[in-house]
Amino acid sequence: MRSTQTTAPKNAPAETPFLSDVTELRRRAREHIENGALTPSYLANKEVVLNLLNDALATELVCVLRYRRHYFMARGIHSQAVAEEFLAHSNEEQGHADQIAERIVQLGGEPNFSPDGLTSRSHAEYIEGTTLSDMIRENLVAERIAIDSYRDFIQYLGEKDPTTRRLMESILAVEEEHADDLADLLQGMPDGQSEVRRPPMSKHSND
Ligand SMILES: [Fe+2]
Ligand SMILES: [Fe+2]
DSSP states (O other), X not given: OOOSOOOOOTTOGGGOSSSSOHHXXXXXXXXXXXXXXXXXXXXXXXXXXXXXXXXXXXXXXXXXXXXXXXXXXXOSTTHHHHHHHHHHHHHHHHHHHHHHHHHHHHTTOOOOOOSTTHHHHOSSOOOOOSSHHHHHHHHHXXXXXXXXHHHHHHHXXXXXXXXXXXXXXXXXXXXXXXXXXHHHHHHHSTTHHHHHHSOTTGGGTTO
């Protein structure tokens, strides 16, 4: 009687849940070993990802500097708790910058720490502000810019580079917490509520 079971040919693609068989994986891993973590199955456009990572690095560095400035310049009766928050955020932005720089190197790129052009590479701005409310507001605006730009970056990465995507997702979650902290601080300021709710054009309505 003829058996209904057939023996699958060795390394038949249909029999394996993986895209590549082991022999092929081993062969490919030996090619271009100088690329380190960057293997032929990397699906994103490396140059685009490196540029976007360097933009994110600049954004983080500008945020480190702005928060640092605000930490030292915070004055007034509400300043102590706010200054402590600025310092904590500054340190976390430095951590993000380091994580991003590390990923750039893993991908075979070079992190751009040059102060030349830093503020134009950054998405967020470096605005000093004068009052404590100004500082909180400027930091909140910068966080909101970072949130939107990181969200776009994450969407672009999709499944093409899940490692960079996960990194940016973890950073995005912290930026969202920062924005939330700042919105709370702004509400707690004596002039916070009215300034936050003022329509954007009201300043010039009598011009
Ligand atoms: Fe950050
Ligand atoms: Fe942040």
